[in-house]
Amino acid sequence: MRAKLVVGNWKMNGNLAQSRELLNAIITGTTELPDIVCAVCAPYPYLPAVQLILKDTHVVWGAxxxxxxxxxxxxxxxAAEMLLDFACRYVIVGHSERRSLFGEDNHTVAEKFKKAQGAGLIPILCVGETLAQREIGETERIIEEQLDAVIKLMSIDSLAQSVIAYEPVWAIGTGRTATPVQAQSVHAFIRNKIAQQNAGVAASVQILYGGSVKSSNASDLFAMSDIDGGLIGGASLIANEFISICSAAQH
Structure with a gap:
């Protein structure tokens, strides 16, 4: 049975005081959720404060x-080794914004995956298609290429020590959200692709949904058999929203 994982991606938001307030609220609000892993990925400058506040709590963190x-x-x-100095467990690689705004291609993302995993971090590998790609039926081809870049550089076994996050780029920050059935279809495709090479890895790897998850849709999304939690953007900056999403994963 795969545990549910909910990861807050703060992106380039907040300040030190806001971060402290948000973290303390998350610690308190998720205390009674023993069956999920709750994590936050903060901007680099705030990692020392995140480590200090979350140390010895049930909430984990990353970059x-x-x-x-x-x-x-x-x-x-x-560097990955620098992140370990602040006890990071996770690091996001290949986020759609890194790909679209900063030109990271599949090979670069695979290299980042390799460095992160080699240092002992758990990479959260983001994959997903744009609206234009979806409309011409390219969703599966695009995601397959993104996964294959990592598999060819590393191995299929490397995915066992990673997390995969499906980001429908067309549903991030647009107010549009894939239906639970649409999201499940892509998650099942990802798991089935992995299973073709290693059924054990496919059964164990956590695949998160990262397309505008909110408290209002989290329960329906997390009820899908191949959706193992969420990579949460804007809603992770609002304590009550993020806590509600974590609670939905628990239940």
């Missing part, structure tokens, strides 16, 4: 990105 390079002359980059 939103990582460099594909080893330590060295890469101004402005953050």
């Amino acid at each position: 939103q990105n990582v460099s594909q390079f080893d330590l060295g002359a890469y101004t402005g980059e953050v």
Whole structure:
């Protein structure tokens, strides 16, 4: 039985005081949810504060990105080893915003996955299609290419120590949301693709839904057999919303 995982992606939002207030509310509000893992991925500058506040609590944390390079002359980059200094468990790689706004291609994402996993972090590998790709029936091909880049560089077995997040790009920040049936269909495709190479990995890997999850739709989404939780964007910045989403995963 796969445990449910709910990850808050704060993106480039908040300040130190807001972060502290939000974290304390999440700690209190999710105390009675023993069957799920609750995590937050904060901006780099706030990781020391996140570690201090969440240490010895049930909430875990991570970062939103990582460099594909080893330590060295890469101004402005953050290495996987640096994230370990702040006890990060997770790191997001290949988020749709990194792909679309910063030009990260499948190979770059796969390299970041490799560095993260090699350092002992759990990569949250984001995959997903744009509206244009969906409308011409390219959803499965696009996602297959995104997964294959990692599988070819690493191996199918590497996915066992990762999390996959399906992001329908057309449903992020647009107010549009895939129906639970639409989301489940893509999640099932991902799991079935993995099962073709390793049924054990397919059965165990957590696949999250990352398309504008809110308290109002979380229960229906999380009830789907191949949806193992959510990668939460805007709603993760609102304590009551995020706590309600975590509660939906519990129930």
